[in-house]
Amino acid sequence: MAQDSAEAANQRRTTARRELIETQIHEHAARLFAQRGFAGTSLGDIAESVGITRQALYYYVKSKDEILAKLVADLTSSVVTRTREIRADTTLGHAERLRRIAYLTVMDRARDRTRFQLLDRSASALPPELADAFLEGRRLALAELRGVIEDGITAGEFRPLDARVGALSVLGMCNWVAWWYEPGPDHPAEPIAEQMSDCAVAMLRSEPTGTDPLAALATARASLDQLERQLRIDNRRG
Template sequence: MTKASSRKELMSNTVLEKAAVLFAERGFAGTSLRDIAEAMGMTRPALYYYFDSKETLLRELVRGITGVGSQELRKLRERTDLSAAEKLRTVVIGTAVRVAESPVRFRLLERNEAELPDSILQEHSASKGRILDELSAIIGDGVRSGEFRPVNERITAFSVIGMINWIAWWYNPQGPSSPEEIAEEMYTLVSRGLLRGEDRVPARGIEGAVALLREDLTHLERLLADGERPTS
């Protein structure tokens, strides 16, 4: 990368961050290119060197969040060197850190989703759908392998995504916890609800034992429904 292209990339990212703040505060419809140029301390013609319209800015922001996220998640799910639990940890930690480090970009999507131009909305919705599908598949793989409790993978995926996205609204960069610490706490909450293993200690008495038996029966029913058969 040349020095000129490196500087353009740096300035483009700065413009994106400033645009994200304005879109989140004023809404997409309430923000003009002039507003963004003034916030950057440059003229509109100078801004055109980086982005030719606010729609282009918004599309780049959307792709950087849900577009990149869906691509990374698909590549992760296809890896054969990681267990479902390791994939889940990678998803939760990586996404939580990204949200905490760029909360404004995630907030702008929540506020502006209804205002997105049709072409951008379609792209955004498709990426969100792929994220849900890939995470559901990872959880489903973990259920079938016996790593995870027998849960509804889609409902669980919705819950994990919602919990992580909410970081953008409450996380305080000046607070006592770093993005990495927040991410680890998030994974602890998720894993305790999903993982099966030595820490799966039943509640006391017959009711606790029955609860574990029900989990095992649900797991067996899922395997049989997927066409798997016990080996002799």
């Protein structure tokens, strides 16, 4: 029993060490690709940057293409899956779903600035199937966020606006973080992610009608008058 436990602990340590080094390899590779371009970076450069031998590097990765494929997959499929899960979580209100997606997007960009900059601006320089995978991942993530906003508009929680432009507004605000955020002990990312996720909700949510029933009534009446006029005009045109 004791020996089994010791073996299991060893196994866990080996796995943890492997994951740590793989993460380092991916981070260093992303930085080098961003600085020198994909073609201008060799596996030897990456090994030297990580501080391991080229032989040791081959134990973890087989090729530059494999590293790049992993960088692309990390930035796309995991985001799509996460956004889909949050969208489907009916225990959350629509505003809360949007808030979580914005919060996690800002935290991702603050953590993986270099990697995001590299892939987002160099998609055209990627090998074709990777570029396709990356762009398809972005398209799916946008479609899911747009769905979250459309759901909220249907439920009356968000204003009736163009949901695609709304999704691109939220993504633009969050993605931009990768270009201006400077990490450091005096610059935690969490307060930025909190403010931006508040802003994402505030920019889309419906006007509160307030506690005054007469105000709510006036809003409803004015909106109905407007709608009636509009529909009459449309009917004449039709």
